[in-house]
Amino acid sequence: MKLESSAFSANGLIPSEYTCDGKNISPPLTWTEVPTGTQSLALIVDDPDAPRGTFVHWVVYNLPATLTELPAHVTTETDLSGGLQGKNDFRSLGYGGPCPPSGTHRYFFKLYALDQPLRLPAGASKAQVLATAEGHILASTELIGRYHRRS
Template sequence: MKLESSAFEADSLIPSQYTCDGANISPPLSWDAPPAETESLALIVDDPDAPVGIFVHWVVYDLPPETLHLPEGIAPQATLLKGGTHGKNDFGNLGYGGPCPPNGTHHYVFKLYALDRTLSLQSGATKAQLEAAMNGHILAAAELVGRYAKRR
């Protein structure tokens, strides 16, 4: 699978509207069709450069397998309009929390997973809970990395 965004190229800067310096809305994402046996999709966005260790910015799971994109500005509610469930990010909220590095340029890793089952986790699951539920059920994965340095 290939994961991309119309808002930024792989390994390039994430526009400020998708960060704490801007509107702090989720960027548009799209991907090609997952394997035929896919039952659900999951998305994790995290920052491996955070001073406290990996910082989680977005957790989404149980996206229908026919979903091939997420539009800009997904509302931070428990469930997504066209299917899927929001987990909790490390800001302590449901939904997307944009890049807001305390210093320097950080990398933000968007990871999409095709799974052989629906996970049926309650909304608000953490990245660790999602990863435990996905263990042994990943059919394919794709990754997109963007960078961001907070304005001074």
């Protein structure tokens, strides 16, 4: 699979519009080469460079296998064709943009192709999604973006 964004290139800088310094909206994402047999997709966005360990910015799961993109500015009201959003480490549902306390951080956008939908309610955590997905991941890919707050 291949995951891309028209907002930033792989290992490129995430524009401030998609961070806490801007509109704090989710960036547009597109993907291709989803394997045959995929029944659902899951997306997890996290920051492994956070001071207290990996910080989760977005959890989305049960996206239909036929979906090939997420537009910019996905909110908790956005129709994801059955897809659900989980809880991030800001303790809210949906997307929470990059907001590093210092330095340049990496943000991993990880997409998983699964052989079944996950039996989880809305609001599941990253840990719950990954535990439930274990043994059902057909393929995965990632897109890394970076962000550094201006002082």
